[in-house]
Each structure stands twice: as structure tokens, then as C-alpha cells.
Amino acid sequence: MSARTGRRSASPARDGGEEPPKESKSLRTIFQRKSPEEIAQRRSMLADLVRQTSELEEGRPWSGPTTAPAERGNEKASPAIARRVTADGPLRFASHFECGNLLSAKLVLSVPPKSGLAPIPGAAPGADLEYELLVDADTQSAQGHTQWFYFSVRNGGFCGTVQFRIVNLRKKKSLYQQGLQPFVFSTRKKQRGWEPFVCQAVSYSPSAKRGDKEGLRGDFHTLQWSYRIERKEDELFFAAYPPYTYSMMQSFLSCLEQEPAARAHFVRAELCRSIGQLPVPVLAISQGLRMEDADGCDESRAKAKYAIVITARQHPGEVVGSWAVQGLLRFLLGPTPAACRLREVYLFHVIPMVNVDGVVHGNSRCTLAGVDPNRVWHDPNPILHPVIFALKNHLRSLSQGLQPAATHHIGGSSSSSSSSVRGLEMFLDLHGHSAKFGCFFYGSNPTAHISNAVFPKMCSAISTDLSFEQCHWRCTRSHRKTARYVVYKQFGVKYTYTIECSLFAPVDTGAEGSEGHFTPSRVEFVGCAVGCGLALFFNVDLCSVAQACPRRLRPDTPSLPETLEQGGLPGSRPVPPGSAEAPEVQEEACVCEGLLLDLSCPRVLRARPWFQTEVLDTITAAEVLEGLTANYGEVVPDLARLTRDGSDDGGDSDGDDADEEERVRTKEATVSAAVASPTSGARRKAPCRDSPQAVAPKRANGKPVHAGKEEDREAEKPPESGEELAAPAGLAGRGVSSSPTPQSPSGRSRPRAPHRARSVDPRDSRLEAPARSAAEGERSGTQRLEI
Incomplete structure (x- = not known):
């Protein structure tokens, strides 16, 4: 201490001691996705896919690689791992398979100070090895989307604790902050399937900026976890969620x-x-669609039907969409009486995987052109966006009552096959969410009639995994190029929804079955709940559950192949101890829970308490509509604001970082202009363009009050004709009329339609429908079925 200044000397040497030298760390790159060996293996994988798809054209079944981890464990292309530890460490990384996207892996080395020794493998406290990982950004994407990850590790003779750090993830908010963990598959323990809660010390935080060649950006985040390798000669697979590959779909x-x-x-x-x-x-799904296989289905096939279109996997990293569609297909093609009635009344067109290139290459959101496919629906390019271009034309044909070119051969060579479609009734687009709990719906018009909320409400009543409180109908400017909004606005389809499913768990409401997490098998039953909701909403049949199994038990139950069961089908899915979804062990196989599902069997739903079986045969759309009207009025509610949920992502696939950055830049520019302007007065902070203060309509006395720019008012204006806000003549109609005999507009009674209880023809002119000619309007008015 200095006597004059009273300050301690800055030099520790003057105090008679020196600070001990710190141990420095360096990184050794041991894996690169762009290495010649990795590129050769990826090219071989792509060549196998192209060869196998060409065999499909010849009518042969898919027999190529399914890329299941259980099969890749003995893959001859995998190099042998030496037992001795080299300078690159004991682990070997790979991502040359479908959905794999590891860009590089670096071993963390510790350099002892002033020892003159070579760097040695070092690790954080409690770990034997430490690796820093980078996942590859989406192909050709300028935004650098990084959210999905999938890679493998071979350990040779090493056993111990390894710490992994993925340092270039883009999302600010993630369910890893709420308890989600990476999924792990071990080829030495393949009977356990994908295990969700076997990692330790999982954290998600902003990445530290560095000045190296990688140039980690300031908006990157780090996912860190540790895993204990217990068995030698093992191959471990780590993924954000159990993958669903293109080969698995085929x-x-x-x-x-x-x-x-x-x-x-x-x-x-x-x-x-x-x-x-x-x-x-x-x-294309309908009752007796194949003439050579249909017996006694001529009457059902001859009818012109309304179409329901279901799409999934526009964003490759949202794997839950594929699992939900698989469950929906197992329900729709199964023997459940409600599914049979749906096939008789409607024509389903299902596109189970839209962005096939992105799935194969391990992208998170984009196609090979680096474009988010759910942001080009307003004007797709046939060269850059061939899938969206073809899919939009497909939907346009259905909305016009024409058979699309892709399915023109359905129904044989009869002249009536081209007119077997009456129009497009509903459009569902399935996605995944990485920041919210539960499953929920997004609509397209915040001023839609309350009847637009009946279908989401019924689905949430059927399964506690679906949360009606998280649904909303807002569609900001950045999301008016998405599928649901374009189909609603350009094709005049009233019922268009985006269905989001969390990658983690349902909303914990305290009700029976709301605990646990979303395994692939449980997500499949989300698709089944949507199917039951369709049957109840359109009043084709009740989804009642029988007292006993409607079919006899037999040991030769048709089931999914083992490669698909690895994702978590009953009998092989990973279930944490004490979980409510753990199925009871059955000595005999039930035909109702094989490849096709029969939800009328009590054995199928017995071990799934989140499925409200008592609701299936009692709920009606009339009661749901009456309750919604009493609680929220005549307009769909804005539940996010009513519940003060500030986590608004704009309503599509856990948001878009590019849109968020654009809003932030616009907000900062507006504030800077206000501060610099001499007439700015008090320099009040201007609201963001898409903020609730600037865009969202505020309701006063039950009427929407619009503010903001002209484009926002155009998208959210109330109906001009009053049809949207007026209660449809009988959603008292859609299976909800208390009168057994419907009334025509003239007041005279007429018999109910035999297979369809409709109140409004979707081709009637509405706010969302494009302008039609007077002839079309007159023709649609004469075809209206009112109840």
C-alpha cells in the first residue's frame, strides 16, 4: 500500500508474489463435412435414393436404405475405429446419412503452461473429453438457419463422460431452456430406441464472440450437454428429435x-x-378408390366429393409434422367407423413431405435453393420453387372443382372422373415448434366468425395435447406469403389452419394425461385426434369407443417395420420411468393397433389418458359453438392477448429470425428518425410496424377498430357482406342443428342430405374469396345446402 496515495500497487511482483500462469486451450479440427471422404459417402447416399426412386416408377416396393440407426450400425461403409488414442482423440464423427448436418467437430486441447509439452485432450470439470461442434446452415441460405442437428459418434474402446457444445444455433428462445434434452440412440442398446432424458448438464445460452476464422456471430447460441458412454465399440446418434427421413416415409x-x-x-x-x-x-384417399380392389363401392366412388388437403414438413427440421401425418394416415386408412365415413364423404389429398430435398440434406427450414418454402406461396417460381408451384396449382384445381394433373388417372377412364371433386373444403398445414409447449392452431383472419374456432376447440376437447388457449387468428404482414393465408385469400377456403406441435411436451394443465413428453408415438395420436375432430366437426359419424375389442385377437397383426418402430411406436418407444404413457404389456397382439389403427377399440386408448374417450361420443359442434359464442362473442378470440402471453411468433413455425431482425431494424430506424427530427417533440418511441399497438385491431364494444397502414387494414377488414360475422345459418347447421329436419331459405322443410350435414357451401362469395362473376355467384347460390 502506498503511503502517499493509499492505493495498492498494480504490479503483483512488488507484493512479493506472481499470479500463477493459466492453462490455455486450443481446438483441433477432427471432422469436416466437406472432407473428401464425407462428400463421397454423401454422394453415395444420394445416388442410392435416386436409384430407388426410379424403381418405384416400375411398380416395385421401396427396398432401399431406411437410414434407421439400427441398420447403420453394421454399415460396411463405416470405417473401423482403432483402439489406441491418436492425436485426434478417441471419437469419430459422421453425418453422411439422411438428415445429418454436422459441419465440423473440434477437440478441445489443454496446453500446460511453460511445460514444453504437446497439447493434450482437455475437458470441462466432470468430463473426460470436450468437443465443440458446428452444424451446417441451410443449403444456399443467406439467413444461415441453424436449428436442427443430427450426427453420429463412434467411440472404439473409449468409455467415459463427453461434453458436447453446438455453438452456432440461431434461435433466441428454445425449449432447451425449459428442460428439453437431445435425443440419443445407441446401437448397443437399440431395443431402447431413442432415449430423451439421458444427458446431463444441458444448457442453452448466447455464444461468446470470437475472432477466429469461423467468425461466430453475436446472435448465435450454444447448446451444451454431457453424455456418459458406457459400452465399447458403440455408435451413438444425437438428434434434436427422433428423425423421420425421406426413406422412412417411402x-x-x-x-x-x-x-x-x-x-x-x-x-x-x-x-x-x-x-x-x-x-x-x-x-389420394377415399372409400374404394381403387376400382380393382373396391367391392360394392361404386355408389361411393361415383359421388362428387369435397376435398380436404393436408400437408407437412415444409420445414425439414420440424420432424413432428411427419410423425403426426403418419398417425393421421394410420387413422384415415384404418377400420375405425368414423374414418370409414370420412372416406365415404370426403376426398383427402395428403402430401406427407413437401420439402424432400431439405429433409435429405439436413436443412432446418429451406430448400436446396436456400428459400423458405412457406414464404413463397403468393408467387412461386416454377424453376426455383417447383414443389410449391405444383402444389399451389394442385390446390387451385381442387378449389375449382377439377381433378389435378397429378391425380387425373384416379377413378379410371370414365368421363365423370374429372368432375368427381366439388371443391376444396379445408386445408391443414402441419408444423413443429421449438419454443412453445403443446399443440395448437393458427388461423388466417382475426375478424373471422366464431364458427372458425369450432374445429380447433373440438380437437382440444378430444385430446389434452392440443391447447385451444394458444390458438390465434392473427396473420402479420411477414406471414401473408404463407400457405394458410394464400389458400384462404386466393382460393376462398374458409377453414385453413396451421397446426403447430411442440418438440418437447404438452401444456401441463394438471389434468390427467397432460404430463409426460411428446414421443413419436404420442405425436402420431395428435394426428389421430385431428382425424376424430374432422369426423365430429363435419358430422359424418361419432367416434364412440366400444366396450370390448370389435375384432378378435390374432398373433399375425400387421405392423410397421422395425425401422419405423425405432421412432417410438408402441412396444419400442423410449418411455421415462413412471410415465403415464407407458403401455401395459399385452400377451396377445391386437389387430386394432397394428399398421392401421382402430380407435373404437378400448385397448388402443386405454394406455393413453390424454385421449378423452368419454368426449368422443358426447361432444357436438352445436354445444361447442354455443359455448364459444357465450365466452368470446361473434368474432374469433385473440387468446394470446387475453391470457397476456407475450410470446408471439407471428403464427408460423416458431417464427422467422429474418422477419424478427427486419422488425428490429425498422423499429431502430424509426426511433432514430424521430430523435433526429427537429419536429419530433418529446422524442416518443415509435411503435414497431407489426407491434400490437400499430397493427392489431382493438376491440371496443365488440366491434373491431382498425389502425395502421392500408395494407394491414386490407388484410383484417371486416366482411363487407356481413356473411362472415353473421352466424352461419346453422353451424346450427354443421351437425349442430337442434331441428331434425332442416329448413330451406323459403321456409319449407326438406330432407337432410344423406352423407353431408353442411350449412354453407365453401364456394359461396365471402370476404376471403376472390371476386367471382355474376354467373358463378348465381350458380353457387343455387347449389347451397342449408341446414
Whole structure:
């Protein structure tokens, strides 16, 4: 201490001691995705896919690689791992398989100070090894989307604790902050399937900026976890969620085609070819669709039906969409009485995987052109966006009552096959969410009639996994190029929804079945709940559950192949101890829970308490509509604001970082201009363009009050004709009329339609429908079925 200044000397040497030298760390790159060996293996994988798809055109079933981890464990292309520890460490990384996207792996080395020794493998406290990982950004994407990850590790003779750090993830908010963990698959423990809660010390935080060549950006985040390797000569797979690959989809569709009970009711066609020349399949489903397999179904086939279109996997990293569609297909093609009635009344067109290139290459959101496919629906380019271009034309044909080109051969060569479609009734687009809990719906018009909320409400009543409180109907400017808004606005389809499913767990409401997490098998039953909701909403049949199994037990139950069961189908899915979803062990196999599901069997739903079986045969759309009207009025509610939920992502696939950055830049520029302006007065902070203060309509006395720019008012204006805000003549109508005999507009009673209880023809002129000619309006008015 200095006597004059009273300050301690800055030099520790003057105090008679020196600070001990710190141990420095360096990184050794041991894996690169762009290495010649990795590129050669990826090219081989892509060549196998193209070869196998060409065999599909010849009518042969899919027999190529399914990329299941259990099969890749003995893959001859995998190099042998030496038992001795080299300078690169004991672990070997790979990501040359479908959905794999590891860019590089670096071993963390510790350099002892002033020892003159070579760097040695170092690790954080409690770990034997430490690796820093980078996942590859989406192909050709300027935004650098990084959210999905999938890679493998081979350990040779090493056993111990390893710490992994992925340092270039983009999302600010993630369910890893709420308890989600990476999924792990071990080839030495393949009977356990994908295990969700076997990692330790999981954290998600902003990445530290560095000045190295990688140039970690300030908006990157780090996902860190530790894993204990217990067995030698093992191959471990780490993924954000159990993957659902392109090969798994093709294998599942081939299984359906080989099952006689399913083959009679669906036809697989090719929608188009992707940029990578992979076929995009589309499934047409209706009762007795195949003439050669249909017995006694001529009457059902001859009827013109309304179409329901279901799409999934526009964003490759949202794997839950594929699992939900697989469950929905197992329900729709199964023997459940409600599913049979749906097939008789409606024509389903299902596109189970839209962005096939992105799935194969391990992208998070984009196609091979680096474009988010759910942001180009307003004007897709046939060269840059061939799948969206073909899919939009497909929907346009259905909305006009025409058979699309991809499915023109359905129904044989009869002259009436081209007119077997009456119009497009509903559009569902399935996505995944990485920041919220539960499953929920997004609509397209914040001023829609309350009847637009009946279907989401009924689905949430059927399964506690779906949360009505998280649904909303807002669609900001950045999301007016999405599928649901374009189909609603340009094609005049009233019921268009985006269905979001969390990658983690349902909303914990305290009710029975709301605990646990979303395994692939549980997500499949989300698709089943949507199917039951369709049957109840359109009043085709009740989804009642029988007192006993409606079919006899037999040991030769048709089931999914083992490669698909690895994702978590009953009997092989990973279930944490004490979980409410753990199925009871059954000595005999039930035919109702094989490849096709029969939800009328009590054994199927007995071990799934989140499925409200007592609601299936009692709920009606009339009661739901009456309750919604009493609680929220005549307009769909803005539940996010009513519950003060500030986590608004704009309503599509856990948001878009590019849109968020654009809003932030616009806000900062507006504030700077206000501060610099001499007439700015008090320099009040200007609201963001898409903020609730600037865009969202505020309700006063039950009427929407619009503010903001002209484009926002155009998208959210109330209906001019009053049809949207007026209660439809009987959603008292859609299976909800208390009167057994419907009334015509003239007041005279007429018999109910035999297969369809409709109140409003979707082709009637509405706010969302494009302008029609007077002849079209007159013709649609004469075809209206009112109840």
C-alpha cells in the first residue's frame, strides 16, 4: 500500500508474489463435412435414393436404405475405429446419412503452461473429453438457419463422460431452456430406441464472440450437454428429435400399399420432382378408390366429393409434422367407423413431405435453393420453387372443382372422373415448434366468425395435447406469403389452419394425461385426434369407443417395420420411468393397433389418458359453438392477448429470425428518425410496424377498430357482406342443428342430405374469396345446402 496515495500497487511482483500462469486451450479440427471422404459417402447416399426412386416408377416396393440407426450400425461403409488414442482423440464423427448436418467437430486441447509439452485432450470439470461442434446452415441460405442437428459418434474402446457444445444455433428462445434434452440412440442398446432424458448438464445460452476464422456471430447460441458412454465399440446418434427421413416415409407408404385393407382406399401419385430430382408423393384417399380392389363401392366412388388437403414438413427440421401425418394416415386408412365415413364423404389429398430435398440434406427450414418454402406461396417460381408451384396449382384445381394433373388417372377412364371433386373444403398445414409447449392452431383472419374456432376447440376437447388457449387468428404482414393465408385469400377456403406441435411436451394443465413428453408415438395420436375432430366437426359419424375389442385377437397383426418402430411406436418407444404413457404389456397382439389403427377399440386408448374417450361420443359442434359464442362473442378470440402471453411468433413455425431482425431494424430506424427530427417533440418511441399497438385491431364494444397502414387494414377488414360475422345459418347447421329436419331459405322443410350435414357451401362469395362473376355467384347460390 502506498503511503502517499493509499492505493495498492498494480504490479503483483512488488507484493512479493506472481499470479500463477493459466492453462490455455486450443481446438483441433477432427471432422469436416466437406472432407473428401464425407462428400463421397454423401454422394453415395444420394445416388442410392435416386436409384430407388426410379424403381418405384416400375411398380416395385421401396427396398432401399431406411437410414434407421439400427441398420447403420453394421454399415460396411463405416470405417473401423482403432483402439489406441491418436492425436485426434478417441471419437469419430459422421453425418453422411439422411438428415445429418454436422459441419465440423473440434477437440478441445489443454496446453500446460511453460511445460514444453504437446497439447493434450482437455475437458470441462466432470468430463473426460470436450468437443465443440458446428452444424451446417441451410443449403444456399443467406439467413444461415441453424436449428436442427443430427450426427453420429463412434467411440472404439473409449468409455467415459463427453461434453458436447453446438455453438452456432440461431434461435433466441428454445425449449432447451425449459428442460428439453437431445435425443440419443445407441446401437448397443437399440431395443431402447431413442432415449430423451439421458444427458446431463444441458444448457442453452448466447455464444461468446470470437475472432477466429469461423467468425461466430453475436446472435448465435450454444447448446451444451454431457453424455456418459458406457459400452465399447458403440455408435451413438444425437438428434434434436427422433428423425423421420425421406426413406422412412417411402418405406411406410410401401407398407400401406402392401396392406390390402389400406390399398383399396388410397392411390399414391407423384406431385412433381424437386430440385434434387426426388419425387414428391401425394396420396389420394377415399372409400374404394381403387376400382380393382373396391367391392360394392361404386355408389361411393361415383359421388362428387369435397376435398380436404393436408400437408407437412415444409420445414425439414420440424420432424413432428411427419410423425403426426403418419398417425393421421394410420387413422384415415384404418377400420375405425368414423374414418370409414370420412372416406365415404370426403376426398383427402395428403402430401406427407413437401420439402424432400431439405429433409435429405439436413436443412432446418429451406430448400436446396436456400428459400423458405412457406414464404413463397403468393408467387412461386416454377424453376426455383417447383414443389410449391405444383402444389399451389394442385390446390387451385381442387378449389375449382377439377381433378389435378397429378391425380387425373384416379377413378379410371370414365368421363365423370374429372368432375368427381366439388371443391376444396379445408386445408391443414402441419408444423413443429421449438419454443412453445403443446399443440395448437393458427388461423388466417382475426375478424373471422366464431364458427372458425369450432374445429380447433373440438380437437382440444378430444385430446389434452392440443391447447385451444394458444390458438390465434392473427396473420402479420411477414406471414401473408404463407400457405394458410394464400389458400384462404386466393382460393376462398374458409377453414385453413396451421397446426403447430411442440418438440418437447404438452401444456401441463394438471389434468390427467397432460404430463409426460411428446414421443413419436404420442405425436402420431395428435394426428389421430385431428382425424376424430374432422369426423365430429363435419358430422359424418361419432367416434364412440366400444366396450370390448370389435375384432378378435390374432398373433399375425400387421405392423410397421422395425425401422419405423425405432421412432417410438408402441412396444419400442423410449418411455421415462413412471410415465403415464407407458403401455401395459399385452400377451396377445391386437389387430386394432397394428399398421392401421382402430380407435373404437378400448385397448388402443386405454394406455393413453390424454385421449378423452368419454368426449368422443358426447361432444357436438352445436354445444361447442354455443359455448364459444357465450365466452368470446361473434368474432374469433385473440387468446394470446387475453391470457397476456407475450410470446408471439407471428403464427408460423416458431417464427422467422429474418422477419424478427427486419422488425428490429425498422423499429431502430424509426426511433432514430424521430430523435433526429427537429419536429419530433418529446422524442416518443415509435411503435414497431407489426407491434400490437400499430397493427392489431382493438376491440371496443365488440366491434373491431382498425389502425395502421392500408395494407394491414386490407388484410383484417371486416366482411363487407356481413356473411362472415353473421352466424352461419346453422353451424346450427354443421351437425349442430337442434331441428331434425332442416329448413330451406323459403321456409319449407326438406330432407337432410344423406352423407353431408353442411350449412354453407365453401364456394359461396365471402370476404376471403376472390371476386367471382355474376354467373358463378348465381350458380353457387343455387347449389347451397342449408341446414
